[in-house]
Amino acid sequence: MNPGSRQLRILDPGPLTTVQDAGRPGLAHLGIGTSGAADRGSYRLANRLVGNREDEAALEVTLGGLVVRADHDLLIAVTGAPCPLTVAEIGYGINSPISVMAGQQVGLRSPVSGMRSYLAVRGGIRVPEVLGSRSTDTLSAVGPDPLAGGDVLPIGWPYGAQPELDLAAVAAPAETDLTLSVRPGPRDDWFTSAAMHDLLEGRYEVTGESNRVGMRLSGPELKRSRTGELPSEGTVTGALQVSPSGQPTLFLADHPVTGGYPVIAVVARADVDRAAQARPGQHLRFRLAGRG
Amino acid sequence: MRVLSAGESALLIEVRDLAAVLALSAALRGEPIDGVVEVVPAARTVLLQCDLGVTSLAAVAQAVRRMQLSSQPSRSGDVVEIQATYDGPDINDVLVSTGLTRHELIRWHTGSDWQVAFCGFAPGFGYLVTENARSVPRRDTPRTSVPAGSIGLAGEFSGVYPRDSPGGWQLIGRTEMILFDLDADPPALLRPGVGVRFVDRT
Numbered sequence: 001m002n003p004g005s006r007q008l009r010i011l012d013p014g015p016l017t018t019v020q021d022a023g024r025p026g027l028a029h030l031g032i033g034t035s036g037a038a039d040r041g042s043y044r045l046a047n048r049l050v051g052n053r054e055d056e057a058a059l060e061v062t063l064g065g066l067v068v069r070a071d072h073d074l075l076i077a078v079t080g081a082p083c084p085l086t087v088a089e090i091g092y093g094i095n096s097p098i099s100v101m102a103g104q105q106v107g108l109r110s111p112v113s114g115m116r117s118y119l120a121v122r123g124g125i126r127v128p129e130v131l132g133s134r135s136t137d138t139l140s141a142v143g144p145d146p147l148a149g150g151d152v153l154p155i156g157w158p159y160g161a162q163p164e165l166d167l168a169a170v171a172a173p174a175e176t177d178l179t180l181s182v183r184p185g186p187r188d189d190w191f192t193s194a195a196m197h198d199l200l201e202g203r204y205e206v207t208g209e210s211n212r213v214g215m216r217l218s219g220p221e222l223k224r225s226r227t228g229e230l231p232s233e234g235t236v237t238g239a240l241q242v243s244p245s246g247q248p249t250l251f252l253a254d255h256p257v258t259g260g261y262p263v264i265a266v267v268a269r270a271d272v273d274r275a276a277q278a279r280p281g282q283h284l285r286f287r288l289a290g291r292g
Numbered sequence: 293m294r295v296l297s298a299g300e301s302a303l304l305i306e307v308r309d310l311a312a313v314l315a316l317s318a319a320l321r322g323e324p325i326d327g328v329v330e331v332v333p334a335a336r337t338v339l340l341q342c343d344l345g346v347t348s349l350a351a352v353a354q355a356v357r358r359m360q361l362s363s364q365p366s367r368s369g370d371v372v373e374i375q376a377t378y379d380g381p382d383i384n385d386v387l388v389s390t391g392l393t394r395h396e397l398i399r400w401h402t403g404s405d406w407q408v409a410f411c412g413f414a415p416g417f418g419y420l421v422t423e424n425a426r427s428v429p430r431r432d433t434p435r436t437s438v439p440a441g442s443i444g445l446a447g448e449f450s451g452v453y454p455r456d457s458p459g460g461w462q463l464i465g466r467t468e469m470i471l472f473d474l475d476a477d478p479p480a481l482l483r484p485g486v487g488v489r490f491v492d493r494t
Contacts, residue, residue: 028332028341030480031411130474140415142474186296186304232412234332234339236299258334258412266299289300 006072006155008121011105013147014065018212019125020118020253021057024133024142028234028257035137038212038253038276039116042080045170046120049077049097051163056124056156057134059147061117064110068119070100074155075122075163081114081277082172095168097122114173114277122163123156138212139254173277177203180271181289182240187230187262191242195222199240199264203283204248210280212254214241217284221246222264232258238267238275240286250284252276295353298339303349305338305356310421313338314409315361317484325355333410333484335419371487374452376402376443378494380463382431386445390426398492400426401464406450406488411480416454416472418482434460441466443490452482465494 010017020043023036037043037060044054059066064083070076078085078094085092088104094117100106108117127134127144136143147153188196204219222242234257235241240248241261250267251259252275267275268289278284293312296304307313317333325340327347332339342352378398387397408418425448435458438444442453444461453459454472471481482488 025341026330027479028330028339029411029484030478031413031415031417032479131479142415183297183299186298186306231335231337233304233334233337234298236302236339236341238299257332258410263298266297266302268300 006074006123006157008074008125008153008155009069009071010147010149010151010153011067011069012065012149013151014061014063014108016062017066017147018060018136018138019057019127019144019147019153020060020135021133022055023135023253024131027131031257032131032140032142033137033254033257034237035135035143035254036133037118037135039080039118039273041270041273042116043118043120045095045168046077046079046118047124049079049095049163049165049168050075050120050122051158051160052120052122052124053160056120057127058118058120058125061108061119062115064108064117066108066119067105069105070102071152072102072155074100075158076100076106076119078108078117078119079168079170080117080173081111083108083111083117085109093167095170096166097163112172113175113279115279116276121155122158126154126156137254139256173274175282177283177285178274178278179285179287180275181268182265182286183268183289184265185263186233188264190224190226190230190262191264192223192225195224195264198222199248199286200288203285206278206280206282206284208280212252214249214251214255215275215278217248217250219247222248224262230260230262232260235259235263236266238269238272239263240265240267250275293357295356297349301344301349302339302341303353303356305340306336307338310335310409312361314407314421316356316359317410319359319361321485323359325352328352334412335410371489372481374443374467374469374488374490375493376465376467376490378465378492380443380465382462383464386428386462386464389428397464398494400424401450402490402492406490408482408484408486408488409449410484411482414453414455414457416480416482417451418480418484418486418488420450420482420488421448422450428462430460431462434458438463439466441468441471443467454480
């Protein structure tokens with residue numbers, strides 16, 4: 001250990017832990033997606049709880065399993081999917097700042113609901129930036145590799161005022177059906193009117209083929225009203241892209257910048273955060289934005 | 293021109309053909325619209341990602357409809373020279389499908405003014421177009437691995453693989469040039485609007 005340096009040592013990353021921040025917007029014309037935290041609301045809250053700027057890099061922990069050791073006294077907070085959380089084997093709650101002493105271990109067990117938890121450290125995770133962001137883009141392999149045991153992450157020095165929040169009152173991710181707002185388009189005219197009806201009335205199961213790129217859904221088949229191929233076009237986070245099988249994929253943070261299948265509708269940005277917490281087996285419902 | 297909804301903060305502008313995409317994206321680079329934070333050209337469309345703190349989708353749609361689009365192809369001004377060695381594994385197949393001799397193929401590829409129409413498929417992969425286009429089919433079976441720097445043809449496009457990746461284009465040559473460098477600003481040599489000339493080093 002380098003005395004005096006602030007760092008966090010990864011003992012076990014669990015199934016998937018990546019460094020994420022607000023991403024690298026503005027590069028899609030070069031074929032580079034935005035990436036960044038999949039549940040941006042939970043990520044920003046974690047930073048606020050430790051007094052960071054909202055866009056400091058934090059850890060995105062998928063389905064818990066992360067064990068880290070502080071090599072220095074640190075202030076941390078965990079948000080998002082509620083993991084049983086221990087510091088030096090003592091249980092703590094999430095959504096609250098926690099002081100960790102040098103040498104203590106922090107463990108996140110598997111969450112009771114939700115997919116992704118965010119661990120922020122006062123001062124921020126300061127791995128080198130790539131194209132202005134510390135985010136791991138799992139699709140284009142831009143940014144740091146997913147974390148592995150033995151990795152040591154530099155932590156920035158605290159700045160600004162001490163955090164003011166002691167506990168953020170946020171609801172845990174739902175374990176039941178989620179209802180998400182959508183706007184039709186850009187290619188709703190590629191589908192039958194029955195397809196839009198089915199999308200808005202049906203239930204779509206989140207399948208196991210889901211990751212930071214997108215969530216493959218399974219439900220009523222969305223039938224096309226025309227044949228032919230769509231020339232590839234730019235896509236957005238939240239897009240519901242429909243494959244020739246008629247099943248939609250909901251694009252998350254690492255989605256491809258262009259896609260060749262028609263997008264029937266786009267999920268509202270705030271609801272993408274909630275979708276990113278849905279587990280395989282959970283169901284999604286869609287309703288038109290702006291209608292009760 | 294059709295203006296399509298792409299969620300709460302983006303518009304997808306659909307135009308007639310690729311030439312219209314080039315004209316629209318050149319106009320948007322020349323005269324950026326306030327509050328448009330991302331311009332993503334593709335084969336028939338340009339996606340505009342907007343900052344709703346600065347503008348509204350209605351205002352952006354109106355500004356796009358009012359744009360004066362030049363029918364002349366325009367460039368960003370940058371022209372990149374790519375040193376090419378024409379010894380790709382698919383060169384004989386391309387000679388058969390185009391009816392050209394090897395010398396004619398190289399003269400066509402090096403003698404044409406190419407322009408990056410849009411990027412896609414992989415970071416820094418530019419789809420190059422020319423007024424002097426020839427159509428070449430894709431490979432029947434894509435390769436699982438194409439080395440970085442491979443120069444290919446597919447449809448009316450030419451392109452250079454920026455990184456090792458799978459790919460189905462017909463490979464006619466290669467370059468040693470680095471096309472995508474995460475430490476460079478901008479990281480991609482081939483950006484929409486940039487002109488490209490290939491120089492024969494075979």
